[in-house]
Amino acid sequence: MNAIINYLKELFGGIKTLLTGMSVTGYYFVHPKAIITQQYPENRKTLKMFDRFKGEVTMPHDENNQHKCTACSICEINCPNGSIEVISKQVEKEDGKTKKELDIYKYHLDMCTFCGICIKVCPQDAIIFSQGFEHAVFNKAKLIKTLNKPGSSLKEKVKEVKEVI
Amino acid sequence: MEDLIITGPGIQDEEYIVNMGPQHPSTHGVLRLKIALKGETVERIEPHCGYIHRGIEKMCERLTYQQMIHLTDRMDYLSAHINNEAVCLLVENALQIEVPERVKYIRTILDELTRLASHELWWCAFGMDLGALTTYFYGLRDREPILDIFEETTGARLLQSFNVPGGLMNDIHPNFQKRVKEYITYFRKKLPEYDELLTGNVILQERTRDVGNLSLEDAISWGVTGPSGRASGFACDVRKHHPYSAYDKVDFNEILYTKGDSFHRYDARVREMWESLKILEQLIDNIPEGDYAVKMKPIIRLPEGEYYQRVEACRGEFGVYILSTGDKWPYRAKFRSPNFSNLSAINKMAAGFKIADLVAIGGSLDLVIPDIDR
Amino acid sequence: MAFNIYDLTSFNQSIDKFLYDNLPSFWAMIVEMTIIGVAFLLFYAVIGLFLVYAERKVCAFIQNRVGPNRVGPYGIFQTIADFIKLLMKEIIPIRKADQFLFNLAPFIVIIASFMAIAAIPFGLGLHAIDLNIGIFYVMAVSSLGVIGVLLAGWSSNNKYSLIGAMRSGAQIVSYELSVGLSMVTIVVLAGSMQLSEIVEAQRNGWFIFTGHVPAFIAFIIFMIASTAETNRGPFDLAEAESELTAGFHTEYSGIKFAFFFLAEYMNMFIVASIATTLFWGGWMPLHIGGWEGFNHVMDIIPPFFWYMGKTLVVIFLMMWFKWTFPRLRIDQLLKLEWKYLLPVNLFNLILMALVVLMKWHF
Numbered sequence: 026m027n028a029i030i031n032y033l034k035e036l037f038g039g040i041k042t043l044l045t046g047m048s049v050t051g052y053y054f055v056h057p058k059a060i061i062t063q064q065y066p067e068n069r070k071t072l073k074m075f076d077r078f079k080g081e082v083t084m085p086h087d088e089n090n091q092h093k094c095t096a097c098s099i100c101e102i103n104c105p106n107g108s109i110e111v112i113s114k115q116v117e118k119e120d121g122k123t124k125k126e127l128d129i130y131k132y133h134l135d136m137c138t139f140c141g142i143c144i145k146v147c148p149q150d151a152i153i154f155s156q157g158f159e160h161a162v163f164n165k166a167k168l169i170k171t172l173n174k175p176g177s178s179l180k181e182k183v184k185e186v187k188e189v190i
Numbered sequence: 191m192e193d194l195i196i197t198g199p200g201i202q203d204e205e206y207i208v209n210m211g212p213q214h215p216s217t218h219g220v221l222r223l224k225i226a227l228k229g230e231t232v233e234r235i236e237p238h239c240g241y242i243h244r245g246i247e248k249m250c251e252r253l254t255y256q257q258m259i260h261l262t263d264r265m266d267y268l269s270a271h272i273n274n275e276a277v278c279l280l281v282e283n284a285l286q287i288e289v290p291e292r293v294k295y296i297r298t299i300l301d302e303l304t305r306l307a308s309h310e311l312w313w314c315a316f317g318m319d320l321g322a323l324t325t326y327f328y329g330l331r332d333r334e335p336i337l338d339i340f341e342e343t344t345g346a347r348l349l350q351s352f353n354v355p356g357g358l359m360n361d362i363h364p365n366f367q368k369r370v371k372e373y374i375t376y377f378r379k380k381l382p383e384y385d386e387l388l389t390g391n392v393i394l395q396e397r398t399r400d401v402g403n404l405s406l407e408d409a410i411s412w413g414v415t416g417p418s419g420r421a422s423g424f425a426c427d428v429r430k431h432h433p434y435s436a437y438d439k440v441d442f443n444e445i446l447y448t449k450g451d452s453f454h455r456y457d458a459r460v461r462e463m464w465e466s467l468k469i470l471e472q473l474i475d476n477i478p479e480g481d482y483a484v485k486m487k488p489i490i491r492l493p494e495g496e497y498y499q500r501v502e503a504c505r506g507e508f509g510v511y512i513l514s515t516g517d518k519w520p521y522r523a524k525f526r527s528p529n530f531s532n533l534s535a536i537n538k539m540a541a542g543f544k545i546a547d548l549v550a551i552g553g554s555l556d557l558v559i560p561d562i563d564r
Numbered sequence: 565m566a567f568n569i570y571d572l573t574s575f576n577q578s579i580d581k582f583l584y585d586n587l588p589s590f591w592a593m594i595v596e597m598t599i600i601g602v603a604f605l606l607f608y609a610v611i612g613l614f615l616v617y618a619e620r621k622v623c624a625f626i627q628n629r630v631g632p633n634r635v636g637p638y639g640i641f642q643t644i645a646d647f648i649k650l651l652m653k654e655i656i657p658i659r660k661a662d663q664f665l666f667n668l669a670p671f672i673v674i675i676a677s678f679m680a681i682a683a684i685p686f687g688l689g690l691h692a693i694d695l696n697i698g699i700f701y702v703m704a705v706s707s708l709g710v711i712g713v714l715l716a717g718w719s720s721n722n723k724y725s726l727i728g729a730m731r732s733g734a735q736i737v738s739y740e741l742s743v744g745l746s747m748v749t750i751v752v753l754a755g756s757m758q759l760s761e762i763v764e765a766q767r768n769g770w771f772i773f774t775g776h777v778p779a780f781i782a783f784i785i786f787m788i789a790s791t792a793e794t795n796r797g798p799f800d801l802a803e804a805e806s807e808l809t810a811g812f813h814t815e816y817s818g819i820k821f822a823f824f825f826l827a828e829y830m831n832m833f834i835v836a837s838i839a840t841t842l843f844w845g846g847w848m849p850l851h852i853g854g855w856e857g858f859n860h861v862m863d864i865i866p867p868f869f870w871y872m873g874k875t876l877v878v879i880f881l882m883m884w885f886k887w888t889f890p891r892l893r894i895d896q897l898l899k900l901e902w903k904y905l906l907p908v909n910l911f912n913l914i915l916m917a918l919v920v921l922m923k924w925h926f
Contacts, residue, residue, distance in 0.1 A: 321891025
């Protein structure tokens with residue numbers, strides 16, 4: 026007798042657990058409001074990344090086409106993957122002194138791991154992360170970017186130097 | 191047809207050798223399991239690793255301690271923040287730096303959020319391994335808000351690299367506390383659904399109970415840690431027994447079972463999610479004011495000697511060993527990854543069970559393959 | 565009912581008469597067969613495509629997703645696009661495969677499901693062949709598909725495929741029993757094996773209501789066993805993707821894979837049709853005794869729509885199972901059959917016989 030009771034208990038207990046599971050999935054079937062899918066290319070206009078999002082390294086330029094980079098190469102030294110190349114040139118000033126200036130700031134997006142050390146260590150805050158995330162290209166060479174714009178120059182009077190961590 | 195018969199040392203006649211992986215839907219990555227079958231029964235399993243070996247330990251020998259951190263993310267990518275913390279704690283302890291209380295709290299909160307996200311992903315993948323495909327989307331749905339919290343504060347969803355020796359990259363975002371609190375109330379409502387959908391389900395119970403048992407002795411001798419080890423009764427929670435960060439200030443239970451079968455490994459993780467919520471609730475309102483990092487020298491040189499630091503990652507004990515010669519980079523770095531030890535016990539667990547059980551056992555171990563190969 | 569506007573019998577007979585009057589009887593038969601064949605082929609393709617779309621939408625809503633929504637409004641052309649893709653894909657030849665059997669297997673699977681559809685009454689007069697042993701024929705034909713599965717598994721020369729095929733064999737042999745017995749339960753109640761008569765017997769009430777408890781138990785058992793017979797989740801052991809990658813059809817590509825894929829959905833449709841015919845009154849509208857006005861309103865809806873509506877509900881039930889439950893293990897699958905379903909089924913059959921004898925049914 027006990028065996029039969031156990032048998033039935035097992036049978037109906039099992040069916041009950043199955044119905045509980047089905048009630049969960051059934052609930053979501055009839056509640057389309059629970060859908061969380063973002064329809065990506067359509068919502069591109071309204072899609073806003075968080076302001077700390079690490080998209081890619083960029084160098085902001087002001088309205089006079091000036092940046093803050095002094096070509097000190099601290100970012101290049103600190104980069105773990107060698108994705109930054111700072112190429113500097115010697116420029117002769119009006120007073121006859123030569124000064125090191127940024128020529129090309131090469132950024133290899135294909136090698137970058139977005140660790141954020143370069144931005145952390147930059148004493149001038151010359152580079153920041155932008156929020157762009159659509160990096161797909163057909164040619165790998167396009168991922169090697171020059172961050173300083175052509176004809177740009179160093180912003181004068183960069184006084185306060187941020188402490189290095 | 192002769193060339194179809196695999197011969198070689200250790201392969202007996204009448205054995206049906208099946209390669210599970212390196213490309214197989216249930217190995218969650220490029221793990222290769224060479225399985226000797228007899229009918230549907232698994233005779234023995236030979237795991238072959240190394241398909242995603244990237245030489246992280248070797249690479250660390252030429253990177254400074256700040257640069258090393260972003261590589262630790264890429265081992266167990268689901269507990270990225272915890273791995274970072276291990277290196278940071280090691281450096282801080284070696285230099286005897288006391289980090290601010292605020293840093294400790296934030297690190298602990300992020301640790302537990304990482305653990306929740308990881309366990310949610312494990313839960314959905316486990317369901318999918320057993321054929322319940324819907325769980326996958328429910329788990330990912332609940333993991334998404336956590337990733338948003340990470341993204342807002344750390345700037346990245348998965349590989350945060352948010353820890354630096356001496357503190358954190360950045361202070362928490364002003365929205366952080368509000369969002370975490372919202373998430374706790376949200377997930378407290380959703381977590382019972384996990385039990386209704388899968389834990390209580392008679393098919394799951396049948397599939398996992400008494401499958402892949404691992405005794406306490408075996409768990410200890412194979413070094414199975416984390417929820418998998420605790421299901422066998424191995425009290426190995428580093429958070430409890432060797433507290434770091436703010437874990438000594440919170441009250442939580444170490445989930446311990448004795449049987450060590452797949453179901454208890456499953457249940458240990460689900461219960462751990464409740465405990466993580468408990469820890470988060472205790473910490474989130476009490477983050478003390480203060481700095482988010484102490485000032486460190488730009489170049490860190492560890493004094494000569496050997497250092498070891500362990501933390502409780504999502505899958506078990508994660509250890510960092512560093513041998514320093516006083517240089518700015520380590521002479522030798524070694525990572526003790528929990529998955530490697532957990533995987534090694536799979537032959538002990540799965541031999542004698544069916545091939546479908548092997549999938550359940552592998553799922554209940556929650557393997558992350560890049561962590562095995564490093 | 566004096567006159568049924570939707571009765572197609574006279575229309576069919578007039579076509580039949582017209583053909584036999586104008587053509588030699590041999591050619592008339594050929595033409596008739598061709599018409600029916602083309603009609604079924606079209607029906608088959610449309611239903612197959614629709615079911616794939618429906619399944620994807622249903623599982624998407626269950627999983628908090630939107631599902632296919634790019635090709636056409638609400639993604640309704642998605643399956644057509646997929647089908648064109650499958651048609652254009654390369655058929656990868658397997659060098660070590662048993663070529664003849666390898667190529668034969670998808671056809672066996674699809675022909676088996678195609679044959680079963682012939683005996684199903686879709687409406688009054690919409691019936692290709694009305695065999696007097698209709699149920700028997702459907703059962704026999706629908707289980708032929710397993711031969712194709714076994715052949716596919718064997719001839720692929722792939723270890724996963726072979727394991728999948730073996731599982732499928734064991735599964736269908738055992739579950740055929742439950743399907744048969746639950747059908748027999750209804751045959752006891754209906755007193756006939758002819759499908760049209762079974763439907764006719766449900767004019768004043770569907771068997772699931774008139775047969776109450778035993779019919780309901782039989783329905784549940786039929787649903788479980790037939791889900792297993794169609795190799796659908798939670799009984800999809802033959803193609804268990806997390807264990808055997810894709811089981812018996814791992815090595816198939818292009819249109820041959822599409823055959824397996826379509827056959828799976830058609831089998832689901834056939835099983836649901838049988839469930840509708842046996843338990844839910846086939847194409848019979850819902851009639852409630854004494855409510856004349858209500859019954860008249862119900863009669864206005866064409867029988868074909870009644871039939872499709874009920875079938876789709878049953879199919880939805882099967883999809884709901886699949887997207888909720890984890891997969892069983894092979895020994896548990898057999899345990900479920902031999903320990904639970906079979907004894908309950910036998911007991912249920914006796915109960916039904918008792919109910920019929922004592923006239924306890926409505």
